[in-house]
Amino acid sequence: MGLRIIKSGIADSIQDLGRYGYQQLGISPGGVMDRIAAIIANTLVGNKMGEPVLEMHFPAATILFETSMMIAITGADFGATINGMEVLINQPILVPSNTELRFTKHKKGSKVYLSVEEGFETQNWLGSSSTSFQLKKGGVEGRYLLKNDFIPFKNKEDLEIDTLMHLPWRASMAEFYTNNRIDCIIGAEYALLEKISQKSLVTNQFKISNQSNRMGYRLEGQALLLSDKKECVSSAVSFGTIQLLPNAQMIILMADHQTTGGYPRIGQVTTSSLPTLAQVSPGDSISFELVTQEEAEAIFLQQQQNLQQLQNACNFRLQEYFKNE
Amino acid sequence: MTSSTPYQIYAIGDQGITLDYGGEISESINLKIFKLYQVLKKWQPDAVLDIIPAYQSISLIYDLGKIKKLAGTKTAYQYVEMKLVEKEALANEIDFVLNQRKIDIPVCYHKSFGLDLEELANTHQLSIGSFIDKHVQRSYRVFMIGFMPGFAYMGTVDPLIASPRKDNPRTHVPAGSVGIAGSQTGIYPFNSPGGWQIIGQTPFTLFDATKESPTLLEPGDEVTFHPISLDEFHHLKNSSS
Numbered sequence: 001m002g003l004r005i006i007k008s009g010i011a012d013s014i015q016d017l018g019r020y021g022y023q024q025l026g027i028s029p030g031g032v033m034d035r036i037a038a039i040i041a042n043t044l045v046g047n048k049m050g051e052p053v054l055e056m057h058f059p060a061a062t063i064l065f066e067t068s069m070m071i072a073i074t075g076a077d078f079g080a081t082i083n084g085m086e087v088l089i090n091q092p093i094l095v096p097s098n099t100e101l102r103f104t105k106h107k108k109g110s111k112v113y114l115s116v117e118e119g120f121e122t123q124n125w126l127g128s129s130s131t132s133f134q135l136k137k138g139g140v141e142g143r144y145l146l147k148n149d150f151i152p153f154k155n156k157e158d159l160e161i162d163t164l165m166h167l168p169w170r171a172s173m174a175e176f177y178t179n180n181r182i183d184c185i186i187g188a189e190y191a192l193l194e195k196i197s198q199k200s201l202v203t204n205q206f207k208i209s210n211q212s213n214r215m216g217y218r219l220e221g222q223a224l225l226l227s228d229k230k231e232c233v234s235s236a237v238s239f240g241t242i243q244l245l246p247n248a249q250m251i252i253l254m255a256d257h258q259t260t261g262g263y264p265r266i267g268q269v270t271t272s273s274l275p276t277l278a279q280v281s282p283g284d285s286i287s288f289e290l291v292t293q294e295e296a297e298a299i300f301l302q303q304q305q306n307l308q309q310l311q312n313a314c315n316f317r318l319q320e321y322f323k324n325e
Numbered sequence: 326m327t328s329s330t331p332y333q334i335y336a337i338g339d340q341g342i343t344l345d346y347g348g349e350i351s352e353s354i355n356l357k358i359f360k361l362y363q364v365l366k367k368w369q370p371d372a373v374l375d376i377i378p379a380y381q382s383i384s385l386i387y388d389l390g391k392i393k394k395l396a397g398t399k400t401a402y403q404y405v406e407m408k409l410v411e412k413e414a415l416a417n418e419i420d421f422v423l424n425q426r427k428i429d430i431p432v433c434y435h436k437s438f439g440l441d442l443e444e445l446a447n448t449h450q451l452s453i454g455s456f457i458d459k460h461v462q463r464s465y466r467v468f469m470i471g472f473m474p475g476f477a478y479m480g481t482v483d484p485l486i487a488s489p490r491k492d493n494p495r496t497h498v499p500a501g502s503v504g505i506a507g508s509q510t511g512i513y514p515f516n517s518p519g520g521w522q523i524i525g526q527t528p529f530t531l532f533d534a535t536k537e538s539p540t541l542l543e544p545g546d547e548v549t550f551h552p553i554s555l556d557e558f559h560h561l562k563n564s565s566s
Contacts, residue, residue, distance in 0.1 A: 020374035020375050020386070021374065021375060022375075022539075023375040023376075023377045023386070024362075024375070024376060024377050024378060024470060024543070024544055025470055025474060025475060025538075025539065025540045025543065026470040026471055026472065026473055026474040026475055026476055026540070027474045027539070028474075029374075029375070125534065126539075134473070134474065135474060135532075135534050136534075137534050184338075185336055185338050185339065187335075187337075188333075188335045188343065188345070233349075233350060233379070233380045233381055233382075234379055234380065234469070234471055234472075234478075235343060235345065235377075235379040235380070235381075235382040235384065236337065236341070236343060236377035236379060236382070236384035236386075237337075238337050238338065238340075238341050238384075238386060240338055241337065241338075258471065258472065258473075259377060259470075259471050260377070260379055260469065260471030260472065261471075265337075268336070268337055268338030268339075268341075269338065270338060270339050271338065271339050271340055271389065272339075293336055293339065293400060293402045294400050296338070296339040297339050297389060297393070297400050297401055297402065300339055300389055300390075301389070301390065301393060304390050
């Protein structure tokens with residue numbers, strides 16, 4: 001009862017919402033890059049929000065469902081097909097056994113998430129299944145997925161699905177993404193930026209460089225200058241911390257960030273903008289908008305409420321659907 | 326910030342906050358951080374996801390939704406800020422260090438491990454023996470852990486052996502290497518690139534993912550080093566693996 005990777009992708013791994021409680025030991029929380037897409041993938045199949053999911057980049061793995069399963073695909077649109085038939089993202093899908101999921105085209109976004117009903121059996125380490133590549137723990141042997149990897153489902157029932165089918169409802173994702181506009185709150189060293197650089201930060205576009213991965217996104221654009229070149233003593237950094245490097249360019253720390261850092265922190269991407277940032281690809285450009293603490297909190301809390309409502313609606317629909325079956 | 330608060334508090338976005346004493350690296354400031362760390366560990370463990378002590382600052386990463394439920398009409402940030410001010414005052418009243426662990430670590434200073442030892446001793450006009458003596462004579466506090474899992478920043482070393490980082494960092498520093506950078510000393514838990522001056526190697530494992538507490542060292546620990554021979558190094562290394 002599970003799925004098999006029959007062709008590996010470039011960087012596919014098991015992730016959940018992160019391994020918290022160990023940053024004082026230098027252990028990064030890791031976890032999914034796009035929290036919203038992962039939560040919605042789980043919600044669509046009736047899982048709890050933080051269940052481990054498969055995170056994939058393009059080109060993504062080709063996956064064989066050895067047993068039938070209810071799944072959901074969210075996040076990026078990579079032209080998913082099952083046995084050659086196009087399937088829709090953000091919608092629960094009933095998948096018969098011995099069918100093949102492929103991702104045929106990089107259409108939109110950067111990370112795709114796959115959830116299965118009840119979830120995957122994965123290796124849990126320090127309370128999380130997120131894959132720590134550095135420590136080789138969590139997920140599947142703490143590494144990217146390889147050809148022939150078998151990932152068992154927690155659900156051992158035979159669902160007896162004969163034909164590929166979408167369930168007739170879908171999650172609306174648009175409200176959670178902001179079209180490459182990234183909200184941020186000023187960071188501890190923002191005030192050290194030259195006035196003109198403070199202005200550049202919010203008036204210019206910045207390109208995501210090819211040197212971008214789960215640890216951080218390097219940006220290319222207008223050089224930003226500090227009025228005072230102060231050396232910072234290392235302190236905690238986080239997912240979304242925008243640091244200014246000595247070459248006057250920015251790096252945004254992502255899910256697999258180091259726990260501490262010493263570069264000037266000019267800003268911090270809001271939690272609600274991180275999913276948008278996660279779905280940006282190298283070569284794309286982003287713009288920054290400064291928001292207040294209060295605004296950032298309000299947007300996040302609204303998102304949480306919307307996710308809760310979505311979960312309630314999905315659970316209700318699933319219940320009704322399987323009751324009437 | 327008033328004159329009675331010798332620190333700043335600032336946000337790490339919408340789910341993090343830092344209390345920062347600023348200034349230079351200092352043992353007395355780091356002791357304050359460690360006391361505050363002990364106090365904060367007991368506060369709202371459900372809503373606080375991480376507490377990250379550093380040299381002169383301490384940061385909380387929190388669950389915004391859960392904190393907001395406690396915060397009433399305040400923003401979550403204002404509420405955590407208020408609590409941090411309270412806890413800082415409380416931590417200052419603790420005049421003893423809670424739960425401080427003492428850890429003794431064997432180090433082999435043989436030239437095959439202490440890649441920079443001879444050059445450093447020459448620079449400081451010390452014999453290799455007295456350089457080693459100066460390293461083992463002091464006990465060190467673990468100021469913070471960062472850079473990589475289990476990498477403990479410790480200090481401070483005798484000014485007579487303090488040494489700047491290497492101009493050209495090594496692409497490969499072996500796991501267990503003991504180094505000096507400025508007035509800090511530290512141990513690399515993993516093979517890694519690195520710029521610290523390497524003076525020896527410990528046979529101890531600094532990071533073991535199979536253990537419930539995977540790191541040998543934690544913030545606030547008091548660490549001493551003692552010199553061992555090459556034979557003892559290999560004996561300890563074999564018996565631990």
